[in-house]
Amino acid sequence: MEPLLDVRNLKVEFKIDKKWVAAVEDVHFQLKAGETLTIVGESGCGKSVTAMSMLRLLPKTTAQISADEILFQGRDISKLSDTEMTKIRGQGIGMIFQDSMTSLNPVKTVGKQLDEAFLVHGSVDPAEVKQASINLLREVGISSPEQRYKEYPHQLSGGMRQRVMIAMALAQQPAIIIADEPTTALDVTIQAQILELLKKLQEKSGSAIILITHDMGVVAEMADRIIVMYAGMFVECSPTKDLFTNPLHPYTRGLLTAIPRKDMDIDRLNVIEGTVPTLTDMPKGCRFYDRCESRMERCKNELPPLYTRGESSVRCFLFDAKDGE
Amino acid sequence: MLKFVGKRLLIAIPTFIGITILVYVLSSLAPGTPLEMIFSDPHATAEQMEVLRQRYGLDQPVVVQYFNWLKQLLSGNLGISYRTGNLVWVDIAERVGPTLLLTFSSLTFSLLVALPLGIISAYRPYSIWDYISSALSFVGAAMPNFFAGLVFVYLFSVKLNIFPSGGMYDSSGTRSLGMLLHHLILPMLVLSIQQVGSLIRQTRGSMLEVQQEDYIRTARSKGLFESVILFRHALQNAFIPIVTRIGLMIPFLFGGAVVTEQIFAWPGLGSLMVLAINSRDYPVIMGITVFIAAAVLVGNIVIDLIYCLLDPKIRYE
Structure with a gap:
């Protein structure tokens, strides 16, 4: 079956001190209908940039996006004009942002902002939009939605605001929902509720979800497939079960051992020694070279390609010889 | 409320x-x-x-x-002018109209010029509009109105002879609206020039800032067109600091009117103030002070009310 989304060789560059520097490059992935794909990685590794670049939500003056192809429902959206792109946003691909306090307009009521999502491509008759909004607020678990409809974002709690964000992304029933760290700004019990809600709504609507997070707990809870990012590149892409039981890339292994476990008695948390290279000073070879426990001579000067291993792919020379066996 | x-x-x-x-x-x-x-x-x-x-x-x-x-x-009495022997409020009442006409037309003109220019230059940075408005705002903000007044009189009245150099009407004795507007243009421009300069900077700055906000990105992610985002999401937020600037303009308009009226022999409160100060006519000085202070304070309250309309957080406090 043809994938819902097929991204080939996506690259995003930022202007830093008058020079263009690649923040994300060589990104390839596919998303199937109804699937939940998560992108994990530490802060600044390019997770959000990858997501936002597909919808062209990065500021044009400082960010430059290129790709061989971004096929969405068989159509290459990387070649669309800006006007055509507005039809993809919201309707084809919806987005939920991290910080619901700043991501909602402080001077517009919740209702007005939600109405707008329904009205923008004329999916609902203006006379019925208020009722549609109130129904959707109720569906995302907001109590007394008639009252909330009239309120401003600062009058709502963080969890409730995030529910409003979700409602806004769902209003046009997009085929894909990109959720950029939707639970990071929330406390743990609310996090669980929001994830539960996302799952429930996904079951109902059949949308595919691209979930961006740095929380391995969230990943285990939600994902069908996982992409691990490091310093602007995908280093591994595996089905959830495989990734947790048999991580391939040394970075993935490091990440998993860094998760504290309650079934083991440990004094100190495992950490990956060293720091991420900066954008302006990327190594020529493997980007994880400095911190890698299994590094080899050739990793220093040669960038490994993505090797396929069963359902997984991994960017590491350890799998070079075994590839294609 | x-x-x-x-x-x-x-x-x-x-x-x-x-x-x-x-x-x-x-x-x-x-x-x-x-x-x-x-x-x-x-x-x-x-x-x-x-x-x-x-x-x-x-x-x-x-x-x-x-x-x-x-x-x-x-007790509601402003006293008697030492200079003319009239009741102070009678002298002021005669002069209020021209001053309000001058200040309000200047305020309106400043807003009509500065807001669109500021918005365009924020939306099209480094475009020709941006350069024009930057040039205007630097020149405007750096030009004191006594100087601008003299330059304008020299250029438009003496050299080009297209605008009169002073007064509200000419000496022919007939009075018409057209004649009034013709006389109004130069003093209004002179009084506006500094305000336009600072207001363009403020508008450009706050529009640029608002464009960086997360909720603009959210609006974009819903599939809204840029023009809709500008009018429905960006403007109202950007206007909050702009309104502050407009509030600060009010005292400068009245202060500037004193100088401008003097240059253009505009028969308003400003030129009366200069007469009163020169003759130490305390009751008139104080009368005009009372009037201008009250106008500025009322202006500030109006500005506060506009804040309330723009920003629900202030409204609900």
Whole structure:
């Protein structure tokens, strides 16, 4: 079956001190209908940039996006004009942002902002939009939605605001929902509720979800497939079960051992020694070279390609010889 | 809402009294007395001068004079002009119209020019509009209006002869709206030029800032067109600091009017103020002070109300 989304060789560059520097490059992935794909990685590794670049939500003056192809429902959206792109946003691909306090307009009521999502491509008759909004607020678990409809974002709690964000992304029933760290700004019990809600709504609507997070707990809870990012590149892409039981890339292994476990008695948390290279000073070879426990001579000067291993792919020379066996 | 306005009015009272004290003390510190300035009849005897001094209460200490004046004000009386002998409010009433016409037309003109230019230059940075508006705002903000006034008179009245150099009407005796507008243009431009400069900078700055906000990105992610995002999401947020700037413009408009009216012989409060100061006509100085202070304070309250409309957080506090 043809994938819902097929991204080939996506690259995003930022202007830093008058020079263009690649923040994300060589990104390839596919998303199937109804699937939940998560992108994990530490802060600044390019997770959000990858997501936002597909919808062209990065500021044009400082960010430059290129790709061989971004096929969405068989159509290459990387070649669309800006006007055509507005039809993809919201309707084809919806987005939920991290910080619901700043991501909602402080001077517009919740209702007005939600109405707008329904009205923008004329999916609902203006006379019925208020009722549609109130129904959707109720569906995302907001109590007394008639009252909330009239309120401003600062009058709502963080969890409730995030529910409003979700409602806004769902209003046009997009085929894909990109959720950029939707639970990071929330406390743990609310996090669980929001994830539960996302799952429930996904079951109902059949949308595919691209979930961006740095929380391995969230990943285990939600994902069908996982992409691990490091310093602007995908280093591994595996089905959830495989990734947790048999991580391939040394970075993935490091990440998993860094998760504290309650079934083991440990004094100190495992950490990956060293720091991420900066954008302006990327190594020529493997980007994880400095911190890698299994590094080899050739990793220093040669960038490994993505090797396929069963359902997984991994960017590491350890799998070079075994590839294609 | 009523409570909010009431609170603002109460806060305005001490401010108002403070202004009157300051102006009273400052003008009494100026060298020369009204008697010397107005009644400088060389034949007047010392006794006659003394009689006048007592009649106007000028023999008393400044503090007592001030309280007498305040008492008079509270009973609704601004006193009598030393210079003309008219009731002060009659003299002021005659001059209020032209000043309000000048200041309000200048305010309107500044907004009409600066807001669109500021918005365009924020949306199209480094475009020709951006360069034009940057040039305008630097020149405008750096040009004092007494200088701009002289330059404009030289250029448009003396050299090009397209606008009159002063007055509200010409000397033919007929009065028409067209003639009034023709006379209004130069002083209005001169009074606007600095305001336009600072307002363009403010508008451009706050529009640029708002464009970076997360909620603009959210609006974009819903699939809204840029123009819709500008009018429905960006403007209202960007206007909050712009309105502050407009509020700060009001006192400058009245202050600038004093100079501008003087240059263009505009028969408003500003030129009356200059006459009054030159002759140490305390009641008129204070009368105009009262009027301008009240206008500025009312302006500030209006600005506060606009804040309430723009920002729900202020409204609900």
